[in-house]
Amino acid sequence: MTQEAARVGLDRSVGWGGLLMWALGSVLAGLASCGPASTSSDWDAAIGFYRQKVARDPRLYPAYAQLGASYLARARVTLDPADVAAAREALDRSVQIQPSFAAYKTMAAVSNFSHRFNDAIRWAQRAHEASPEDGAVTAQLVEAYLGLGRIDDAAALLQLDQPPADYYRVVAMGHWLAAQPRMDDAVDAYVAAAQLAREAQVDELAVWAQVRAAGLVLDAGRADEARQYLEAGARLRPDDFWLRVHQAELREAEGRLDEALAIYERLLRQTPNPTIHAQAWAVARRLGRPDRARRHFKAADAGLRRALDAGEVYTLEALAALYLEADVELDRARELAQRNLEFNPAASARALLASIEQRLDAAGLDADSP
Amino acid sequence: MKESAKAIVTLGCLCVGGAGIWASEPCRAADHGDTPVLISAGRHDARITDLFAFTRGDQLVLIVSLDPSIPPGVQQYQFASDLRVKILIDNDSEVAFDDAADLEMFGGTILGPHKVQKDLALHVEFDMGGEPILETVGIPRRDREQILLFAGLRDDPFIRAPRTGRNIAAIVIELPLDVVLNDQDTLLIWATSAVDDLVGPFQDLAGRALRSQFPENFPMNSLAPKRHEKVMNVPPDVIIYDTLLPAAFPNGRELADDVVDLVGDPRVLNSDFPFPAENDVPFLDVFPYLAPPHPAP
Numbered sequence: 307m308t309q310e311a312a313r314v315g316l317d318r319s320v321g322w323g324g325l326l327m328w329a330l331g332s333v334l335a336g337l338a339s340c341g342p343a344s345t346s347s348d349w350d351a352a353i354g355f356y357r358q359k360v361a362r363d364p365r366l367y368p369a370y371a372q373l374g375a376s377y378l379a380r381a382r383v384t385l386d387p388a389d390v391a392a393a394r395e396a397l398d399r400s401v402q403i404q405p406s407f408a409a410y411k412t413m414a415a416v417s418n419f420s421h422r423f424n425d426a427i428r429w430a431q432r433a434h435e436a437s438p439e440d441g442a443v444t445a446q447l448v449e450a451y452l453g454l455g456r457i458d459d460a461a462a463l464l465q466l467d468q469p470p471a472d473y474y475r476v477v478a479m480g481h482w483l484a485a486q487p488r489m490d491d492a493v494d495a496y497v498a499a500a501q502l503a504r505e506a507q508v509d510e511l512a513v514w515a516q517v518r519a520a521g522l523v524l525d526a527g528r529a530d531e532a533r534q535y536l537e538a539g540a541r542l543r544p545d546d547f548w549l550r551v552h553q554a555e556l557r558e559a560e561g562r563l564d565e566a567l568a569i570y571e572r573l574l575r576q577t578p579n580p581t582i583h584a585q586a587w588a589v590a591r592r593l594g595r596p597d598r599a600r601r602h603f604k605a606a607d608a609g610l611r612r613a614l615d616a617g618e619v620y621t622l623e624a625l626a627a628l629y630l631e632a633d634v635e636l637d638r639a640r641e642l643a644q645r646n647l648e649f650n651p652a653a654s655a656r657a658l659l660a661s662i663e664q665r666l667d668a669a670g671l672d673a674d675s676p
Numbered sequence: 677m678k679e680s681a682k683a684i685v686t687l688g689c690l691c692v693g694g695a696g697i698w699a700s701e702p703c704r705a706a707d708h709g710d711t712p713v714l715i716s717a718g719r720h721d722a723r724i725t726d727l728f729a730f731t732r733g734d735q736l737v738l739i740v741s742l743d744p745s746i747p748p749g750v751q752q753y754q755f756a757s758d759l760r761v762k763i764l765i766d767n768d769s770e771v772a773f774d775d776a777a778d779l780e781m782f783g784g785t786i787l788g789p790h791k792v793q794k795d796l797a798l799h800v801e802f803d804m805g806g807e808p809i810l811e812t813v814g815i816p817r818r819d820r821e822q823i824l825l826f827a828g829l830r831d832d833p834f835i836r837a838p839r840t841g842r843n844i845a846a847i848v849i850e851l852p853l854d855v856v857l858n859d860q861d862t863l864l865i866w867a868t869s870a871v872d873d874l875v876g877p878f879q880d881l882a883g884r885a886l887r888s889q890f891p892e893n894f895p896m897n898s899l900a901p902k903r904h905e906k907v908m909n910v911p912p913d914v915i916i917y918d919t920l921l922p923a924a925f926p927n928g929r930e931l932a933d934d935v936v937d938l939v940g941d942p943r944v945l946n947s948d949f950p951f952p953a954e955n956d957v958p959f960l961d962v963f964p965y966l967a968p969p970h971p972a973p
Contacts, residue, residue, distance in 0.1 A: 359873075363757045363804045365754065365806070366756055366757055367754065368718065368871075369758070371718055403754060404752075404753065405747050405750050406721070406746075407720055407746075407747060412718070432747060435747060435748050436745045436748070437720075437745040
């Protein structure tokens with residue numbers, strides 16, 4: 307079971323997933339010249355731009371923070387640990403020159419992305435001290451607490467006796483509701499967030515929330531409802547990376563597997579991402595195309611392991627889930643899932659470990675057995 | 677959706693960099709939260725929070741506060757080398773003082789709002805070490821030597837509860853008033869900030885306190901004051917300062933002016949508890965007038 311599935315309380319067999327869409331959207335660089343970005347190549351330009359700026363002035367700390375944010379944005383769509391490391395390095399440099407709210411906040415985002423939730427709390431608290439009213443920072447804290455399974459701490463931040471004050475708090479409320487799990491309420495929160503974003507004319511955030519709502523209802527098997535959200539998102543940003551991913555997942559739910567695989571493979575041509583390879587593997591397997599399935603599995607395995615080899619932990623759960631669904635390396639899967647709990651003790655992580663152990667028991671493969 | 681494909685969806689992507697939603701952010705200074713481009717770009721250092729204009733003796737003092745998000749405990753401040761701050765002065769636009777409503781709200785009535793334009797300008801940029809570089813427009817060379825310039829970390833002079841104990845990045849300029857005046861004693865003053873490579877000639881504009889930061893006035897921040905009436909059907913967002921009179925909001929703006937109370941907009945007033953009437957630390961009697969920065973908590 308994925309973290310998301312666990313949060314919404316769905317009792318499902320564990321798939322290859324737990325797949326880590328740490329981001330369902332992308333981040334504008336804030337430069338008119340860059341515009342909305344969805345693929346890794348979009349972020350290549352932003353990274354190049356900020357690298358040039360810091361090359362011209364090695365003490366230009368805002369540009370280091372922007373560079374860090376750009377690396378993080380690329381990491382969200384590629385899961386490349388090199389980008390995560392580069393983000394941290396740029397942000398460290400920014401803070402060394404001049405501590406700033408922007409760098410703290412981005413550090414918190416990097417930490418959440420990389421499942422270093424305790425670090426995320428520390429950075430977000432610093433950002434919160436610098437800008438107490440910033441709803442996005444509150445949302446970061448909520449996210450970190452949920453990652454640690456500290457639902458009550460997250461609730462305390464949300465001030466549940468008052469209506470959420472802004473988009474970010476509404477989204478954070480959606481996450482918290484999903485963790486209860488109160489799925490329908492969570493969907494309502496995301497839809498409300500999308501409306502707020504539309505009113506503020508920030509299409510990117512509107513699509514993010516709509517896709518988020520679609521994801522939840524897809525998890526619940528409500529494809530028709532998901533289609534509405536995705537169609538609404540497509541009217542705003544048809545090429546949004548995570549919108550396209552979810553469109554593919556909708557095709558899967560509808561049994562249109564060829565179309566789903568085509569979308570995944572098209573996305574992969576633009577942006578390598580091991581979790582998308584994992585999704586493509588699962589679809590190719592269902593379609594009875596072993597060569598393509600094998601190729602995607604190898605790419606998913608290699609990509610997810612690459613992060614671990616680099617000392618990261620954010621692919622532990624995804625790799626464990628991949629092995630479980632593929633019914634391979636189950637001892638290794640258990641090891642990965644156990645280690646994941648050290649960083650991410652949320653319910654979904656516990657559920658994944660339980661599923662792996664159940665599978666091992668069923669197969670009589672318990673490593674403790676002779 | 678393939679059930680297992682859903683994932684840990686973090687908010688991080690929404691919280692960093694662009695695509696911000698700023699409209700609901702409460703006001704933290706007299707010209708705050710009104711710069712979508714800067715907020716989206718994470719360039720809080722370029723956000724103007726306050727503009728002051730007053731006299732000390734025969735000197736005109738102009739203060740621009742920047743960066744509302746300086747982390748507490750920061751004791752040194754580096755200005756970015758791609759930041760451009762301008763203080764602009766119109767010294768010949770005609771202003772009337774016979775409309776009571778305008779007088780109370782804006783300090784006067786600008787008779788030719790579409791003619792407002794800079795006659796003098798003070799441009800402040802920074803080298804790679806963060807040291808300020810002042811360039812002037814419309815000020816004779818012989819008078820430039822009389823200009824005092826300060827740039828650095830100071831106490832936030834905005835009199836509002838949430839800003840108690842906070843610091844800002846300040847630019848303080850003092851110059852002889854007679855260098856600035858033309859044939860009249862009334863000045864129109866505004867400030868802009870810009871970051872290289874961002875869209876537009878500037879991304880933030882500050883004029884009269886507590887005006888352009890409200891959502892209905894956001895467009896002011898990317899328009900020159902002379903276009904405010906034409907585009908938005910409102911008077912130009914500038915400080916009107918009749919220098920024959922003591923500075924007292926909305927005639928100029930003194931450091932001690934409690935603009936939150938004076939303007940009385942509930943969007944700011946309601947979150948001002950316990951409603952301070954004076955700054956949390958005393959201002960200085962001498963240049964740069966702003967109190968020293970608060971130490972680390």
